[in-house]
Amino acid sequence: MSEVSKAGRRPDVIRWAITVAVLVGVLAVLYVILSAVIVPNGPAQLETLKRGKLVKMEITKAPKPAPTVAFKDADGKEVTIASFKGKVTIVNFWATWCAPCLLEMPTFSRLAATYDGQPVAIVAISIDKDDKDMQARAFMAKNRPLAYYRDASGSMPFLLDPPAQGMPTTVIYDKKGVERARVSGEADWSGPEAMELVRSLLQEP
Known part of the structure; x- marks a missing residue:
């Protein structure tokens, strides 16, 4: 050429x-x-967060509303999960006799501190009986800014749909009060996956 x-x-x-x-x-x-x-205005793709420290997270296939049963705050006032509507709400069922519960609670404390002042509620509900109430309160006092909540009947975790398989059980609700995911067993809630989970749900309308 x-x-x-x-x-x-x-x-x-x-x-x-x-x-x-x-x-x-x-x-x-x-x-x-x-x-x-488009992405921030649609449902968060939580499946992508089922990895690392949240590898045990189960995505709720048919999102459902929270149970309406009441539990009590530190002052004995009755509250429900619906009381936190408008916030990304992470409900954790725990007990003083549950070693994995005690291990993961400080990670919830760090998650709560990270999103302090934002529409996020970390609601750790003790299912301890009356004779362990003071012990449970003392433990939670060491994990501020978490507040103390209690279901003395111990029945609330088993009123979930499906019922909790054991302790700890953590259920994630969006700002509309709809269950979006849950974790059975201990997890690290101060890791990057948990931070991204909350951030993703905060972006939803």
């Missing part, structure tokens, strides 16, 4: 490369715009 022919083709190659670069740039801009506009 002559040098003249090669020189004649160079502008075509340059134009083609510029066109491809422009198209790639346009697609990239569209992706960023759609990601910013």
Whole structure:
């Protein structure tokens, strides 16, 4: 091929490369715009967070409302999970006789501290009997900013649908009060997956 022919083709190659670069740039801009506009306004893709420290998390396939049964706060006032509607609410059922519960509670404390002042509620509900009430209160006092809640009947975890399989059990509700996921057993709630979980649910309308 002559040098003249090669020189004649160079502008075509340059134009083609510029066109491809422009198209790639346009697609990239569209992706960023759609990601910013569509994803935060839709349901969080919680399946992507089922990894690392939340590998045991089970996504609720048919989201359901929280049970309406009441439990008590530290002052003996009756509250329900619906009392926290409007907040991303993480409900943890625990007891002083449950070693994994005691191990994971400080991680809930760190999660609560991270989102302090935001519409997030970490609701740790003790199912201890009356004779362990003071012990449970003392333990929670060491895990501020968590507040003390109690279900003295111990029945609330088993009124879930499906019932809890054991302690600890943690249920995640969105701002509308709908169950979105749960974890059976101990987890690290101060890890990046838990932070991203809360952040994702906060972005939902």
